[in-house]
Amino acid sequence: MDGHLLNCIKVALEVIDLDKKTRLVQELDGHVMKCVRDQNGNHVIQKCIECIPTDRIGFIISAFRGQVATLSTHPYGCRVIQRVLEHCSNKLQSKCIIDEILDAAYDLSQDQYGNYVTQHVLERGKPHERSYIISKLTGKIVQMSQHKYASNVVEKCLEYGDGAEREHLVEEIIGQSDENDSLLTMMKDQFANYVVQKVLEVSNDRQRELLLDRVRVHLNALKKYTYGKHIAARFEQLLGEGLEKLSFTET
Template sequence: MPSSPLGSHWCCLNLSEIAAPGVAACCPQFGLGLLLPEPSRKPPTAVQHVLQHGKSEERSCIISKLSGEIVKMSQQKFASNVIEKCLTYSSPEERQLLINEMLGSTEENEPLQAMMKDQFGNYVVQKVLETCDDRNRELILSRIKVHLNTLKRYTYGKHIVARVEKLIAAGERRIGSPSSACNSSTCSSTSSNGADGSQSSSASNN
């Protein structure tokens, strides 16, 4: 089997090292001696099972083992599925580490750019936008917006453009909604004039 830049990393990730003995009971068909395959091959169900159903310390250990390879793995057909599972089932602190790795250490955000243009990486970016908190979503969107015109020239970049435009539109609708408008002074003025019973009561208590 030809070697891969990630081959050694995948193969050293032994389930007996990352999971408690109870995992073997959940996935007896794999056992504790399981070795993850090359990124070009489908990873065993046991790994994704642990990420989804395992204990928090087991998930943490898997994510820790994969740290430093997140961007490369996101650009592999089957490995990207594992990264999406990590994003979905990680703790907020672990998800932040994954996001930081994807953003990179410079303002150019080279890792994020590479993922957005990639056949599989663009889905991982979409999963990030789906699972992250509002603060990170705003940060990531601001980084993506800078590259929107460039992304439109890439087949897979267009997927990100479509998702970002939907998120922007959704945000604008929220800003323009009546509930958002009630945060303004005009709404307070209206409510104090009795346009809305509950709001008027609140205003009178002030």
């Protein structure tokens, strides 16, 4: 697609009045999906969603029906879907988009681009939408935490879930017995170690103490691993200086 022409359209959408914007974007009817997948065209679609009321660009939102999961795994499509989540004011259309994301949440969480869409819903979605995603991942948290992309989603679940959901996720990570090896596996993993650090930030006092007790047993083993060394040093600092003085920001 002509990048110069599309850039002109994008600029025009910022300066012309609403009626002219509406007439201009009608020219895109029938070409929405092609634009979304284009490196220049996707920016125009995003600008349409940002600058024009939903009731005037219904044909754009409608074009995504049945394609939301596929678009969410596309490098440009995932950006467009996030703009829809931010700006779509039509409750019915918005629900249709969200429902498709929720249905595919498990797979999207593991996708290079789809994980950002899932995180977006966890950060900005309604409580029942967050709960649905968390329920989809519950029982698979240890496995997902060791995944490059899904681990970021697990961190968002821990951060944005309600108290009961967070407690359930933490229990799954910590395990129910001292012989449980999942925690050690996570602490020495290049991705899951960050999830364990997030657990320390969000867990209640009882769970935090339980986690620290489990880590003490594994400290020497952790020091043998590249990523385990990271977390061992942080836990030792935590144990020595107290929780309030420790930052888990990676250096």
